[in-house]
Amino acid sequence: MKQYVVRCAWCVGLAALLAACERSSAGGVPVSVRYPDHVAAGGNQPPAIEVKNPIASDSTIVADGGKIFSAMNCDGCHGGGATGWVGPSLVDGRWRYGGTDGALFESIFYGRPRGMPAYGGVMSPGAIWKVIAYIHAQPIPSVVPTQVWPSTETAPPPPRKQRP
Secondary structure, three states: OHHHHHHHHHHHHHHHHHHHHHHHHHOOOOOOEOOOOOOOHHHOOOOOEOOOOOOOOOHHHHHHHHHHHHHOOHHHHHOHHHOOOOOOOOOOOOOOOOOOHHHHHHHHHHOEOOOEOOOOOOOOHHHHHHHHHHHHHOOOOOOOOOOOOOOOOOOOOOOOOOOO
């Protein structure tokens, strides 16, 4: 029995070593998603691809995406109709990480800092694409509360006179 455990440990170690060698020899630059809001240093864009939703958007796909949006509790943060609540609005046209299909897929699949969890481990790519179709199908509200913040400031106080 002890000999079997030792052999299994060697096999696992060898498999891990081979996997590490495979990753290190891959080299190259990881593929990135390009979207118009990327700011390029020196005007040179890094190597990237433009990712489009492979699922044609129709009323059935949008309805399915809406059901998934609710079932995964996306509306718990982004509000009903994705208009925003605790999380940002997804329909006001303002995107921190890009609003293209590929950028949205990355945000949902891998998550983002400050609150967006990674759903790639619990949602299939097909489900993510349906949610993206749902987001893009939402109408832009006539009043977007995040567009302009009313100023609550009053005139600045007069400067204080300095005492000698």
